[in-house]
Amino acid sequence: MSKHSPGLEMRNVRLTLGATKFHFDCSVRTGIITAITGPSGSGKSTFLNLIAGFEQPDTGQVIINGHDLSNAHPAERPISLVFQDNNLFTHLDLFTNVGLGIDPALKLTAQDRRAVSDALDWVGLSGMEKRKPATLSGGERQRVAFARALVRKKPLLLLDEPFGALDPALRGDMGTLLLNLHRETANTVLLVSHNPDDISRLAQDMIHIENGKVVQRH
Amino acid sequence: MLTRAEQRRGLAGGVAALTVIALLVLVPVAVLLAFAPAGIVQGSVVDDYTLSLLHFTLLQASLSTALSLCLALPVALALARQTKFLGRIWLVRLMALPMGLPVLIGALGLIGIFGRQGLVNKALQALGLEQPISIYGLGGILIAHVFFNMPLATRMMLAALERLPQEYWRLTASLGMRRLSILRYVELPALMRVIPATGGLIFMLCATSFTLVLVLGGGPAATTLEVAIYQALRFDFDPPRAIALALMQIAVTTVILLCLNLLPKAEDTAVGEGRLWNRYDGRSRLARSSDAIIILLAAAFLILPLAMIVVSGLSADLVRLALEPDFRQALLTSLSIAFCAGASAVAVGFGIIGANHVLRDRRSSSRASRVLRSSLSAVSSLVLLVPPVVLGTGWFLTLRPFGDVNLFALTIIAAINMLMALPFVVRVIEPAFRTHAAQTDRLCAHLGLTGWDRLRIIDWPILFRPALTALSFAMALSLGDLGAVALFSSQDLLTLPWLVYSSMGSYRTADADGFALLLGMVCLGFTILGTVGNRRHR
Numbered sequence: 001m002s003k004h005s006p007g008l009e010m011r012n013v014r015l016t017l018g019a020t021k022f023h024f025d026c027s028v029r030t031g032i033i034t035a036i037t038g039p040s041g042s043g044k045s046t047f048l049n050l051i052a053g054f055e056q057p058d059t060g061q062v063i064i065n066g067h068d069l070s071n072a073h074p075a076e077r078p079i080s081l082v083f084q085d086n087n088l089f090t091h092l093d094l095f096t097n098v099g100l101g102i103d104p105a106l107k108l109t110a111q112d113r114r115a116v117s118d119a120l121d122w123v124g125l126s127g128m129e130k131r132k133p134a135t136l137s138g139g140e141r142q143r144v145a146f147a148r149a150l151v152r153k154k155p156l157l158l159l160d161e162p163f164g165a166l167d168p169a170l171r172g173d174m175g176t177l178l179l180n181l182h183r184e185t186a187n188t189v190l191l192v193s194h195n196p197d198d199i200s201r202l203a204q205d206m207i208h209i210e211n212g213k214v215v216q217r218h
Numbered sequence: 219m220l221t222r223a224e225q226r227r228g229l230a231g232g233v234a235a236l237t238v239i240a241l242l243v244l245v246p247v248a249v250l251l252a253f254a255p256a257g258i259v260q261g262s263v264v265d266d267y268t269l270s271l272l273h274f275t276l277l278q279a280s281l282s283t284a285l286s287l288c289l290a291l292p293v294a295l296a297l298a299r300q301t302k303f304l305g306r307i308w309l310v311r312l313m314a315l316p317m318g319l320p321v322l323i324g325a326l327g328l329i330g331i332f333g334r335q336g337l338v339n340k341a342l343q344a345l346g347l348e349q350p351i352s353i354y355g356l357g358g359i360l361i362a363h364v365f366f367n368m369p370l371a372t373r374m375m376l377a378a379l380e381r382l383p384q385e386y387w388r389l390t391a392s393l394g395m396r397r398l399s400i401l402r403y404v405e406l407p408a409l410m411r412v413i414p415a416t417g418g419l420i421f422m423l424c425a426t427s428f429t430l431v432l433v434l435g436g437g438p439a440a441t442t443l444e445v446a447i448y449q450a451l452r453f454d455f456d457p458p459r460a461i462a463l464a465l466m467q468i469a470v471t472t473v474i475l476l477c478l479n480l481l482p483k484a485e486d487t488a489v490g491e492g493r494l495w496n497r498y499d500g501r502s503r504l505a506r507s508s509d510a511i512i513i514l515l516a517a518a519f520l521i522l523p524l525a526m527i528v529v530s531g532l533s534a535d536l537v538r539l540a541l542e543p544d545f546r547q548a549l550l551t552s553l554s555i556a557f558c559a560g561a562s563a564v565a566v567g568f569g570i571i572g573a574n575h576v577l578r579d580r581r582s583s584s585r586a587s588r589v590l591r592s593s594l595s596a597v598s599s600l601v602l603l604v605p606p607v608v609l610g611t612g613w614f615l616t617l618r619p620f621g622d623v624n625l626f627a628l629t630i631i632a633a634i635n636m637l638m639a640l641p642f643v644v645r646v647i648e649p650a651f652r653t654h655a656a657q658t659d660r661l662c663a664h665l666g667l668t669g670w671d672r673l674r675i676i677d678w679p680i681l682f683r684p685a686l687t688a689l690s691f692a693m694a695l696s697l698g699d700l701g702a703v704a705l706f707s708s709q710d711l712l713t714l715p716w717l718v719y720s721s722m723g724s725y726r727t728a729d730a731d732g733f734a735l736l737l738g739m740v741c742l743g744f745t746i747l748g749t750v751g752n753r754r755h756r
Contacts, residue, residue: 054660073221075666086657091679104667106675 006030006063007156007188013050013060013070022046022212024060028205030155033182033189035203043212044192048158051190053077065155075104077156080149080187084161087145088133094120094144095129101148112151119147123177139170146177150185157181157189163198171195175202220659221668225576229590232573235566236593239640242633243604246612250465253615255458267438272466275442278356278431279424282363283417289364290371293516295405296509297372298379299500303510309517310376313369315524318691318745320698321366321429322715323734326722327523328362328434329353330530330731337522358434363427367420369520378412379405384495391498400499411482418478425474426467426605428701429715433722443467444607448704451611461615464608471603479599530728531735539732548712549740552697555628555713556744559635560692564685566636567643570594571651579659598641606701609634614705627706631713634702639692646691650684690748694741714740 007030015022022043028034036044049055050062053074062070069077080101088097098116099108108116120126123143133141142162149157159178163171175198182189193199199206208216220228297306316324331337332353339351352358382404390400428444435441441449443463450460499505539545577591604612613630617623654677662672700715707716714737721730 052664054663073666074660074663075221075668079664081661081664083660086661089658089661089676092675096675100665100667100675104665105671 038209228576235569294375330526534732
């Protein structure tokens with residue numbers, strides 16, 4: 001696959017939820033951070049849900065790296081996710097939370113276990129394998145989610161307001177972490193954000209959504 | 219976002235749960251209808267006696283409801299005004315107790331206070347009056363129903379008052395509103411949102427009340443349909459009459475349930491544990507003293523019978539009673555029934571909740587899912603529609619042709635208790651299940667955590683606490699139940715409540731008190747176990 005073929009394509013995707021109609025037709029460049037913007041309620045989350053597989057289109061196709069995955073189950077898509085919150089299972093320790101990103105049955109080889117510890121190390125949480133999420137700050141919990149995204153080694157990373165619950169100082173650090181992760185893995189990143197600073201600092205491309213439609217691309 | 223396999227499993231669980239419930243409820247009802255005496259349509263079975271039963275059933279339920287609501291109103295208002303009253307939180311918590319207390323034990327406590335030898339009559343005698351209060355007959359039934367339902371009504375009303383924002387009380391104070399205008403413009407409108415549903419619930423409970431009427435009623439003048447069914451089957455062995463009465467009881471509960479459905483819902487949520495606002499209208503000396511009198515009277519009415527159970531239970535020879543073979547056999551039987559009933563209620567409850575979850579997730583509006591959705595929501599009504607004694611009667615008649623009914627008795631009692639506990643089990647587990655699903659469903663779908671792995675790693679560690687809570691509440695409910703047991707009890711089948719009841723019947727009052735205390739302690743143990751699990755979960 002060439003460097004400049006789209007990492008993600010939404011071909012004439014239509015979906016009706018209750019009284020709201022969505023129509024997305026656009027593509028995203030591979031290996032680039034693209035920001036998704038738009039007022040609240042415009043359909044940004046639905047856009048991500050369609051890609052992640054939490055919603056399935058009524059018509060049209062969702063094409064990821066050249067494969068039509070419109071009706072695939074979320075687990076079958078080559079995707080890593082970071083939500084605004086509830087990224088971690090609160091009753092499981094950090095090691096298990098990250099390890100589940102490698103194998104959902106937790107059958108981990110020695111190499112996998114090392115990868116988990118390395119990932120926690122990489123996000124600045126070394127030695128905290130046995131800690132429970134409740135003992136962490138909001139920023140640290142997001143770091144664990146990034147660590148899991150790192151070990152999953154998926155070509156597409158979706159972030160839904162990942163810094164939304166953090167204060168401004170932390171946002172900067174987390175933005176740097178995201179950039180490092182992006183460089184490390186050369187993945188395609190879709191970042192839903194409200195914050196103009198985040199967007200101008202992190203994103204090369206931008207998709208603006210209003211009333212359930214893509215209205216502007218940069 | 220659930221996988222096909224998860225959806226299939228969830229729906230299969232729901233269908234299985236529905237099948238079990240439908241079998242347990244519809245088979246006996248069908249048998250009742252099939253064996254209905256020919257005269258029932260022409261009305262020849264509906265004689266004066268049956269009509270007087272119906273009349274008494276509805277009369278005592280109406281009076282009990284009215285009294286419970288009227289007495290709860292001033293208590294709730296006083297408790298809401300006096301937020302700093304000493305021991306207030308404990309009194310409010312204690313008010314949840316009668317709902318979980320085995321009815322028979324409550325009845326014994328009430329007899330200890332209001333009975334012929336009770337505290338109240340002794341006090342009145344000392345004042346020169348001759349036994350003016352009788353715990354038996356309509357009066358006694360009303361006292362008992364108020365004892366069990368007034369605390370429930372108080373908690374519902376108090377919750378409605380505590381939900382009002384603090385600004386209301388600041389505003390009424392700064393506007394200089396007096397007691398009556400506060401009542402009229404602030405308190406009553408809030409209370410009217412919960413009073414209809416609370417009243418409806420209490421009416422339903424009283425119209426199908428069995429144990430209290432069995433113990434305190436009697437004679438044609440004070441017998442309800444439920445008790446008459448039991449007597450027709452157990453003493454007169456007159457199945458046609460039992461069937462006619464059972465069908466009439468189903469008709470009555472159907473009408474009540476239909477009316478209840480029209481009323482707005484009320485929830486007994488976190489009462490007394492929430493924010494307590496300063497009440498400026500509760501600060502005057504007059505308000506404080508009158509409220510204190512009301513609260514103390516209510517507390518005495520609640521606590522005295524409970525204390526009586528403990529006092530007279532302790533004066534019995536507890537050690538000897540606990541070592542009696544009858545007691546040990548009854549304890550074993552009761553615990554086995556309770557465990558089977560509780561465990562199957564939790565299993566069936568999970569089936570219903572899981573299927574509901576799948577249906578919400580699919581958002582599908584196909585006909586099959588519409589049918590399943592409405593059957594699932596009708597389940598709780600179906601369970602209420604056919605009271606335990608009626609179910610027991612139906613099963614008794616269904617199984618009679620197949621040999622000795624006593625052989626099936628344990629299973630049938632456990633099944634009926636399971637149905638009784640089901641609404642409570644669903645109410646305990648469903649909120650926890652929904653919160654858990656909301657927090658983990660997307661993440662699990664994304665990570666591919668499904669089936670056994672999801673159950674083992676994600677669901678079980680979180681959901682086993684609410685499941686344990688539901689199990690212990692269901693077991694406490696089953697342990698204290700006399701309704702389902704009464705029809706089947708015999709020398710071979712002895713449960714704890716039946717042991718208490720038969721001791722009362724054979725004038726072994728001290729033994730009855732002792733057994734009641736032992737039964738109460740077992741039930742309390744299970745309730746505490748459940749509550750502790752619940753609190754740790756939070």
